[in-house]
Amino acid sequence: MTTTETPATDAPAGSCCVEPAAAGVDAARAQELARVFKALGEPARVRLLSIVAAQQGHEACVCDLTEPVGLSQPTVSHHLKVLVDAGLLTRSQRGRWAYYAVAPGALDRTAAALGSL
Amino acid sequence: MTTTETPATDAPAGSCCVEPAAAGVDAARAQELARVFKALGEPARVRLLSIVAAQQGHEACVCDLTEPVGLSQPTVSHHLKVLVDAGLLTRSQRGRWAYYAVAPGALDRTAAALGSL
Numbered sequence: 626m627t628t629t630e631t632p633a634t635d636a637p638a639g640s641c642c643v644e645p646a647a648a649g650v651d652a653a654r655a656q657e658l659a660r661v662f663k664a665l666g667e668p669a670r671v672r673l674l675s676i677v678a679a680q681q682g683h684e685a686c687v688c689d690l691t692e693p694v695g696l697s698q699p700t701v702s703h704h705l706k707v708l709v710d711a712g713l714l715t716r717s718q719r720g721r722w723a724y725y726a727v728a729p730g731a732l733d734r735t736a737a738a739l740g741s742l
Numbered sequence: 743m744t745t746t747e748t749p750a751t752d753a754p755a756g757s758c759c760v761e762p763a764a765a766g767v768d769a770a771r772a773q774e775l776a777r778v779f780k781a782l783g784e785p786a787r788v789r790l791l792s793i794v795a796a797q798q799g800h801e802a803c804v805c806d807l808t809e810p811v812g813l814s815q816p817t818v819s820h821h822l823k824v825l826v827d828a829g830l831l832t833r834s835q836r837g838r839w840a841y842y843a844v845a846p847g848a849l850d851r852t853a854a855a856l857g858s859l
Binding site for chain 1 (some may be wrong): 759764765766767772775776777779780781782783784785786787788789790791792793794795796810849850852853854856857859
């Protein structure tokens with residue numbers, strides 16, 4: 626027997642790896658990005674963010690956000706808080722209503738980070 | 743008393759809302775996007791995806807992925823499966839090793855969806 630008969634699909638004995646893996650993003654950056662993506666990993670939050678983004682001035686009153694997503698006001702407020710905490714929305718109180726706006730540059734920055742992974 | 747003394751920050755009685763909220767993405771699209779973002783909502787998965795993306799040909803052997811993230815092989819395999827299921831990576835078996843590649847266009851499509859929310 627000769628080793629030339631080894632099928633091409635077989636891996637070399639030991640390891641398949643010749644070069645060390647390229648670095649990718651570091652642990653701290655991965656954690657930062659994952660936090661934002663986790664906030665987006667819920668359909669209701671994607672809808673809420675997209676509804677806010679679709680408004681004139683990219684800002685919406687919380688009173689406009691419960692009906693379109695068909696959820697209770699406390700649930701909507703919770704989802705909005707997660708988006709604020711992730712840096713995707715900002716919140717401002719005006720009289721009895723809270724207004725939510727897309728954080729300037731947040732979507733573009735996150736999209737750019739994703740596109741350059 | 744006249745109503746002209748009402749502070750500007752007070753909301754009008756009843757509702758603050760004049761226009762109905764703009765639509766944003768629909769429920770099905772939100773679900774689809776949230777599934778991808780949820781897969782990315784974990785630091786180890788962000789690192790794994792970025793390491794694969796950083797390789798020549800945007801492809802890496804699983805044998806090259808455990809050491810850089812400092813996790814066990816079963817844990818790495820689980821995370822890679824989540825990324826495959828979300829459509830971000832593809833998997834091919836060659837001999838004893840599985841190879842993972844960035845799904846063509848997946849990162850750009852997701853980035854575009856995010857940027858156009």
